[in-house]
Amino acid sequence: MPELPEVEALREFLTGHAVGRRVTRALPVAFHVLKTYDPPLSAVEGGTVTAVARHGKFLDLTIDTAGGVTDGPLHLVVHLARAGWLRWQDAPPAAPPRPGKGPLALRVLLEGSPDSPDSPGPGFDLTEAGTQKRLAVHCVRDPAEVPGVARLGPDPLAPSFDGAAFAALLAGEHRRIKGVLRDQGVLAGVGNAYSDEILHAARMSPFKLADTLTEAETAGLYEALTGTLREAVARSRGVAAGRLKAEKKTGLRVHGRAGQPCPVCGDTIREVSYSDSALQYCPTCQTGGRPLADRRLSRLLK
Template sequence: MPESPEMQALADQLGARFSGRVLEDADVLEFRAVKTRAAPPSTLVGSAVTGVGRHGKHLEIVFGGRRLVVSLGRHGWARLLAPGEAAPPDGPPALAVLSFDDGSTVALTDAGGWVSLGLWVVSAATEVPAIAKLGPDPLDASFDRSDFDRAFGGRRKQVKAILQEQESIAGIGNAYSDEILHTAKVSPVVHASALSPDQRDRLYAATVDVMRTAAAARAGVPADRLKQAKVDAMQVHGRAGEACPVCGGVVREFAFGGTTAEYCPTCQTDGALL
């Protein structure tokens, strides 16, 4: 799933490339992706892009007083094609295609077995329920320890779940939560209420450092290479069976929230296997 470092890099590229461009067509090939049926993307045809932003894992393409909000879901992405450039024949299918007045296009793809792409046309991004409920974002310069403490607040909930809870902290998913917990040397299944002061300090520092370092590293990476750049940078996520880059122990995986997550038993759980 795209997370905030990659989504920020994508938003920056879309803004640089399409600001001022007029939308000439919005072809939705999968109607289930449209969440505002009374205001489909086609209602934006003829409008110029005035900016592109990000809210957590959501994109916001601004057309004057209206916005196209895009959720790429678990398996979605955006394919940016120059005028005359053909889509790769083996790429994931496009569920919606935005065509601009210079001949360039943005194809919104979805490689999953179900439709996870979501499209909203709204006057304000907060009209999208998921955005209205977003918690503070570690990529924002204003994010500080008080935001972190409010998110955790001694809760009897596993810390990995809280890191992925968008209403508590925005933009973090399965992959970066694994990386944050590994950097902080904290077990993914410990409850927030059981964290020691030192663990809380390490977890806060790791949350800010991992997310901002990743965002800085993704800046300028072409859109079609962002996902692979994320994979290549992972220390433990997706690396079960490999050596931990910190201690040399074996990275393990466990089931979490309908998927798998990775951790280092030596660094994070005192050798216990989850």
């Protein structure tokens, strides 16, 4: 799943490639992808992309539609979900996309270069692999109209988010720290992969209860949180959209590496599996050498 660093990299990429261009077509291909109907998606056609923002894991393209069918700017808000992605194309196919069972969910076409704006221009596809179709596109007047955006907690890389603000968030959370870090209503942008990486950097068990952390543990976790995300954003900066997934994998130390040696201590990275996800950790670095209970494995052994 794309998380804060990858979505931030996509924001920067689209800022450099799409801002200032006029939207010539917005074509939904999969029926499930569009979550709003008023204003219609077609209202963005003819408008100009003026800015690209990020809200947690959401991308937000501001489109100035002055003189169009709506008053004021519109926002094309995209959540890539678990298996979605954005694919930039300097020269999209001339033939219109055909609805079907493929991964293509939505296509946005932009005008050509300023010297020849009427010539075929670039664009991007939103695609989604797998059978669980959760990629979502909202065409709204205000990003706060999107329920997922409205409920977001603070952004961990915002200048105002300091150690005291982080400690205040954890104070009332009597649940495992792994779940707290992933809760978008508590903290915006961190998902399964980077929560594993943050906890490994903090040398903390994912099962530790958030409201039991000492002042020193909270401070260490805050440094691991902000440091891990900033490093990942720096690695992704300037990487082409099509290579961001591979770049993310190369930077992960524990997530997705069960059975491999920990790059810090050499112990074997372990895994705890759930019905729809799994976490990875290093016993030596994070749990005092003790393996965590894996309920799925325990059931198999009975």
